[in-house]
Amino acid sequence: MKILAIRLKNLTSIEGAVEVDFTSEPLHSAGIFAISGPTGAGKSTLLDALCLALYDKAPRFASSAESVNLADVGDNQINQSDVRNLLRRGTSDGYAEVDFLGIDGHRYRSHWSVRRTRNKVNGSLQPQALEVKDLDTEKEYQGTKKELLAQLVRLIGLTYEQFTRTVLLAQNDFATFLKSKGAAKAELLEKLTGTAVYSRISQEIFARNKAAQEEVTLVHNKMSVIELIPEEEQLVLQKEKELLVEKRVEGIKLLEEQNKQLNVVRSLKMQEELQKKKQEEAQGEQVKLKGTMERLVLQEEGLVRFKTQWEAIQPDLKKARQLDVQIQSQQDGYVQAQQMLQAARGQVAEQEKKTRMAAEHLQSSCQSLNRLLNHTGVEEPMQLEQVEIILRQEEEKLNIGIKANEERLERLNSFGYPSLAEEQVKLQKEWMRQQNIRQLTETQAKAKTEIERLEKETAACFKQLAEQESALKTIQRLYENARMAVGKDVKALRRQLQEGEACPVCGSTSHPYHREQEVVDTLFKNIELEYNTAVAACRQTNNRSIALQRDLAHQKTIEGQVRVQLATLQKEGLDAGSAEQIQHRLEELARLILEYRNLYAEWQHCDEAVKKMRAHCEALRENVSLCRLTMQKVSSAKEQLATLQNVVTTEQKRFATIESTLNVLRQERSVLLKGKSADEAEAAVARKEKELNLALEQARKEVESVQNRLSGLHGEMKQIALAVEELQEQHKQIESPEQLPETIRRQQDENLNTERSLSAIEARLLQQIKNKATMEMIAKELSEKQSVAERWAKLNKLIGSADGAKFKVIAQSYTLNLLLLHANKHLSYLSKRYKLQQVPGTLALQVIDCDMCDEVRTVYSLSGGESFLISLALALGLSSLSGNNLKVESLFIDEGFGSLDAESLRTAMEALEQLQMQGRKIGVISHVQEMSERISVQVQVHKKVNGKSVLTVVG
Incomplete structure (x- = not known):
């Protein structure tokens, strides 16, 4: 499994889209690179993006156990352990994307994204989305987020816990692990290796045994409460x-x-x-x-x-029927005449409305015409004939204006403006190119001078460093010999020497240092001081050599870039003469273009005036035609109105005659049958x-x-x-019927007492049968419970405990043994001197010093640098143990360097440089300046204002 690229956008302090591509230079050739920057700049955000894209989790939320909701935008809230908290505030969307090489050899891309509603910064957070794609076959995996995460685990070959133990190493856990007690070691091993199941097994056995014993006790108690009748x-x-x-x-x-x-x-x-x-x-x-x-x-x-x-009443009924027929006949004529009169009146009202509207329309047209005439300077209303004369005068002015503007357009076209503008742009580019060539030539000369100076200083520094390293090796041998001469064992041996007796080491009978221990100590201190001085000088020269090489590479890069730019600019040149000739032609072109623009502005102004005159003439023509047509409509409407008014007068006279006849008949009919109709009278009788x-x-x-x-x-x-x-x-x-109720009551009481006594006896006999059956069942249950409890008691005696420590210590002893096998294999590459060993019968560790005849040493005797080496070996051993024989080619180390001294840091860097030779690409996250200087390829994270950071790759 290998990480190929990491991309992210708008996560924590990093704003905008950034990319770290391990397949392109300088990261492609670098076996080790540093992720550097000040504290809080966002270095660990790269590792958060890596885990988000692959597992929808982030290491920084691993210890968040308390469920607390935090304010988001508006009234919305979000849980503090939600990975969507990584989205930078003030942004609407973000993503994390990783390209990696899977266990099947294919290249894959996993894209994790989150956004707010409608892509607005004040929108609610939406659920995060996940996309997975095979880059070699262009296949896109489908399914829910849970299904895609399971597919990613199969492609990577590691779960999230295994990934954080295999690819993301944290040495502080192992530094604590080296010197912790047995129970603490077992807990750390559980956390680091993910083998907490043994503690749960021990606790579960303890709980099962306790429950089994309680069940046996409960069955005994149940038996004790059951009573049987003799x-x-x-x-x-x-x-x-x-x-x-x-x-x-x-x-x-x-x-x-x-x-x-x-x-x-x-x-x-x-x-x-x-x-x-x-x-x-x-x-x-x-x-x-x-x-x-x-x-x-x-x-x-x-x-x-x-x-x-x-x-x-039959005669009155017959006469009423005759009158009803006459009234109905007159009623029909009355209604018809009334309808005709109303229709005629409606036509008159409609025609009056049309006539009024036509008159208003005529008035409006005349007002519009007067407004147009006022626009031309005429103040009083005029006849249509006079208006038509003014219209012809306006049209003649319009034609004169159109002809004059066409002449201006011909003059504009004769300028050839597009070719002038194009020539001006080309000449400006050529003038800028000649200026850039002059500046780049000066820059190139300065860079070559600086390169020559740096090459001389670098050669001198290399020579000085070689001389200092040669001298350091000589002094180091003297220092090691002197250090052994003042060791505790040598001092004790020297005190036992007697004059005239042979030394067990060298065989000499003369012992010059036997009495001069202070002289030996003084000599050792002088040699130690000289050794430390030589080491410091060598380190200083080495640092200066690294700085000179970096500056030299930077100057060569600048010189190469300038050379490429010069070649490009020289190829793009035009045959346009010298700079003075180009400047003179540019001034002439500027004058011609200005003259064209002034003439074009004059043409535009006149064209607008022509358009306004044309619109005015068209408006006058339309209003004259409209006024003539409206006058004809008004005259016709008045004639139709007079005709309709005559029709209304005729219909009104006819309606009055019919109404008078109908009133006489109604008066004669009202005195018969009390005004009721004949049908109503007959119906009432019926x-x-x-x-x-x-x-x-x-x-x-x-x-x-x-x-x-x-x-x-x-x-x-x-x-x-x-x-x-x-x-x-x-x-x-x-006999005695009056006493029957009392006799029946006494007999009922006697029967009830008999029934109660019988029920009590039957209940006791039935309970006896049930108790016997229950006792048999409980005895059988007790036998089964006791059998189960005995088995759990034996297992609890072996590995059960309330806190899980008993089985945890046993199981983690085997885990520790396997971990040490892998750790010692890695330690042999990092340092040939030490091997780790488990103290028999415990989880304690001890160190075998191969340079001291396999002397057994305690881990407390290790220096800071040595502890780091062993911690790193343990972390790599865990990586091998968790990888299940999977080849992991990417390694990120996020902790462990800030507390090291200069000597320990040098040792750690040498160890990391040896580790990259095993074929792994190692990324070190640190803000230690010396470590960053020793690693030439860096991913630098720089802090900016407003909590924003930017990312650059240098090398």
Whole structure:
């Protein structure tokens, strides 16, 4: 897996679109490059963009556990752990894009983007989008964001956690890991390797064992609360149950007999009361029958009187019908005449409106014509003939103006303005080219002089550096020998030497330094001082050499760029003479162009005046024609109005004659039938006759109904009398009928007591059966629970614990062993001196010093630079462990350099330079000045105003 390019836009402090292309120079050839810049400039934003495009996650949000909503734009809010927070405030959209080489050898592009509604800076944030494309086959992957992220994991070969442990290294975790205690090491290993499952397994086993033991205890408690009845007591209860069952049957029979007797007493009483009630109803029906017979006679007499009255009004009805026919005939003529009169009046009103509108239109046309005449200097209204004379004069002026402007246009065309402008542009470009050539020639001469000076200084510096390094190697050997001579072991050995006895190291019997330890120490300090001075001088010369090489490369770049620009400008030259000739021709062209522009402005002014005169003439012509036509319309409308007014007068006389005849007929008709129509009078008579017939029929039905009810009551009274006689015979056979309710109540109480006793005994016997069955089930359950609890107890004893530490330490011991195998492999490339080793039986680490005969050393004895080397080896080992044999060719280191001293930093840089030889492209993010100076290829992030940063690639 290899990162090919990173692109981003409007993320955090970086505004606008930027690109870091690892396939183009200088990054393509650089094995190691620095991402440098001041704190807060946005260096880590590149790594955030890398993770956003590939995993929709960002490392800076990894530790955000609290869910807090922050204010966005307007009333909108966004969670503080939302990756959309990376969009720069004040921008409407942003993206992160990564090109990478997948595990199948294809080149892919993943594009992550976010925008606001309607692409406005005050819009709401929309959900982020993801696009994935195969650059080799032009295939675009389809699916939801979740499906695309899963596809990216398959193409990259790493999950997000593995990616951050394999491609993005953080040494501070391993620096802490080296010197932490066992439990802390186990937790760090879990975090770094993603093997926290062993802690969860240990905690789950502990929880399962605890739950199993609690379940066994719960089953024991359930068994303790169940009670069983003894066998003897159960037999006694069974006998009591049989006796109570017999007693209950006898009580039920006796109660049924008593209830039958009580029913007879109650039925007799009810039938006697019903017999009395029916007698009263029969008397009431007799009275009602008499009243209905009287009403029936009255209804028959009223119907006879109504028919007599109807025969008396028949003559008036016949005359009313004759008058209604005459009135209807006159009414039709009246309506027709009225409609004709209204139509005539409407036509007159419509014609009056048309005439008025035509007059108003004529007045408006005359006013428009007067306004146009006032525009030409005429103050008083004029006749149409006079207006036409003025119109002909205006048209003659128009023709004169058109002819004069056409002559100006011919003069403009004779100038040939396009060729003049084109010649002016070409001459200006040629003049600028000659000026640029002169300036570039001077710049090239200065660059060549500077290159010669820098080459001489660089050669001298190389020579001086070689001499200093040779001297440093000599002094270093003396320093190492002296350092060993003052070591603790050598001092202890020297103190044990005796004059005349052979030294176990060299065999000499003379020991000159045995008594002169202070002289040895002074000599070592002098050598150490001389060594440190030589190291400082060598480092200073080396830094000066690097600066000179950088300046020399910069000057050569400038000289090459100037040479290319000069060649380009010389090819583009024109044969236009010297600069003075070009300047003279440009002045002449400027004079001609100015004269053309003045004439063109005069032509434009006159053309506008001609257009206004033409429009005025056309307006006058149209208004004259309109006025003549409108005058004709007004005259015609007045003639039509007079004709229509005569028609209205004739129709009005005819309408008055018909209205007088109709009023006489209506007066004669109003005295007959009270003004009602004959049909209405006949309908009223028919309704009245129908009402009388219905009332008569109703009276007859009421008489029949009363008679039927009275017959029914007589039949019911006979049946009730028979039932009373029968019940009286049964009542005589009952002893003490008045005491029956009390006797029944006592029997019910006795039966209820028997039922309660029987229910209690049956409940106890049934509970005994249930308890036996429950006890058997609980015993079986207890056996199963105990079997499960024993298994969990054994497993808990081995690896279970409440905090997960027991199994975590065991499992991470194997993980640590595997991690050290990979780390030592990388450490052999970085430093041949050290190997890491696990302290047997613990998670502690120790160091094997190969230069000191494989001496075992504690990690606390390591210097800062040595600790960095070992931390880096551990981080690379984790990278190999997490990569699952996947070749990872890109590596980014984001921490670990700010706290190193100069010597440790030099050692770290040498280690990184060796690491790039393994085929990896290494990116180092740091603001340490010395580290940035040692790495020639840099991605520099510069702070600007308003919290904005810009990105440049130098090298």
